[in-house]
Amino acid sequence: MSDVIYVATDRLMNLEETSGGIRSFTAIDTTGNGGTLFSIYLGPTNSTGSPLSMAKTPDGSVYIPIPDYNSVSACEVNKKELQKLQRGETLQLTSPLVDVRTFRIDGVPLAAATSPNGEFVYILSSGLQFISVIDANSQKIIGRIFNVGSFCRQLEVSPNGESLYALGSQGLQVIKIDESYLQRLSQEKSSSGADSAMISKISSLNAEIQKVDVAEVTKWTRALAVSQNGLLYLVNAASSTVTVLHANEPLAPATTIQVENGPVAIAVSRDGALVCTANRVAGTLSMIDAQTNDVTSISVGGDPQAVKISHDGRLAYTANYESASVSIVDLVEKKLLSTIDLDGHAAGLALLEDRASIG
Template identity: 25%
Template sequence: MSLQSFAYVTNVSGANGTVSVIRLSDNIVVQTVPVGGVPFGIAITPNGQFVYVVNSFGSNVSVIQTSDNMVIQNITVGVGPLGIAITPNGQFAYVTNGNDDTVSVIRLSDNMVVQTIAVGDRPFGIAITPSGQFAYVTNQLDGTVSVIRLSDNMVVQTITVGSLPVAIAITPNGQFAYVPNSGSGTVSVIRLSDNMVIQTINVGSTPSGIAITPNGQFAYVPNTSSDTVSVIRISDNMVIQTITVGDAPRGIAITPNGQFAYVANTDDNNVSVIRLSDNMEIQTVTVGNSPLRVAITTITKPLSIPPTLKVTVFNIELTAIVYDNG
């Protein structure tokens, strides 16, 4: 057995959507998993055993078992689900339902929906604080973020941000949330101690995703209409670099060791691999049709052992021949 890292990429186009599984040691797609219609958001349990894929057209969530990448269950949620986040303790998943303005709460021990929470207009992205105490939900059409207290699943506050917020990420120290506003080309920075927007950062056109490095030093924001990724230095919230990637980048995930970012380029049907030490795109990986979101995990997998070569040896009689060199 060995530890191996994989990226799971939702591909939204086609009659039925798929998830591409990329082995990160060599950036090879090792499997394609059929899921539901228009798979959108994706999240992986903290133990790496299960991948939860939100199927927007099916209004359900597919559960993939990572040991063999088989879909073992489909869970019905609200209408038009878009985003998903899993609590740090791995006990619950929260799913944003864009078409009925709710969040479904799934108990992961039995994959049952145990509660439905009303939020804002077209809830889209969602992130949960490292403490597991609050979930932050971006409401795309009313330009707000709903704050859900997870102890009782009550909305305790609504924060106004920019135009058309579609994603959200929280710093590892739990102090700030970063919200890309796709309609205004900005990122709102929320201080979580008082849920105040303390800064607005200009990035590229139509920012549609975000990921923060494990050390909390940088945020990476794909800009769909600019075909770029903006790099924000979190210490001063300055954009320090802009990286050119593929056509219509949307989703992004960063490896647990903080060495690479994987960016889904929706209109190129591939994923850009960015080396974060110098922010260079070093490779593109072809995946399915219209990749949208990415999630990464490290799990224990059996070692790949080459097939045994069976050799049959027959009895051979050898006769020694002595030559006279004399």
């Protein structure tokens, strides 16, 4: 099962394109010759061509924002049936292969992230300046965090689950989270027996929000990632650099690293030893040694918009929008292993083996 990755795809090529396109949830098998295991239609979208944030909980549910539909789709895959698909067996389904639940989200949902323990999913809405909090077990919206900066587009959770990092054109914000309060609130919502869609007043969460003034944060700062060892990485598309911050209070700039042209996504290995950027303009993957800051770059598919690193740190995957493919890179040998073609433009990634958010 660790050889399955999930991809959010836009504008399926085998359908006539009118205005915008459609967004789908696709699973691909990276073993052997690779290939698509399934593709599920989620909804229409006009936000094609932009990197997409996805989030996955430990039980395998994947949360995918549908900005033009003002919604988030929670996709829960039947893992036993997925294994049958990998083995090439005929399915005899008594329950759906993929159970999709759609959450109506006010504003334009652009980013999703999960808490380290997998209990909560955070959805960032641009324009209305808040974050919706979803209980992953009950799949109910239990509250909102208001007064988040406008035009935020990326969201990450600290390894200890105590902070959210929201990135937007006005800077970086650190949002303090009290998970014990979220757990109590979740229990109250569950005991009420009311579905989240029927709750007229969603709780306003009293979160402490701190704006961080970092010179390197501009409207071209496109992505961020947090390492287990307390470093925060910011990607600047205009200068093609990665800014490294010490994720303490206050955040302290450590260094700036030059990568190839147009980075828009970043991932950090589980042990923090390796950092990878997907460079949209150059069509490359840059691999950064976190100890020495040495950079090695290799070509992947056209217009890579998302990158993820495998749990063991040996492989990286890029979602290539223009070439409608996923590239698999050997991080030890620093070479391209294979490219898997898709029937839709790849905009976001999630790995079945871990919980990391995708963007």
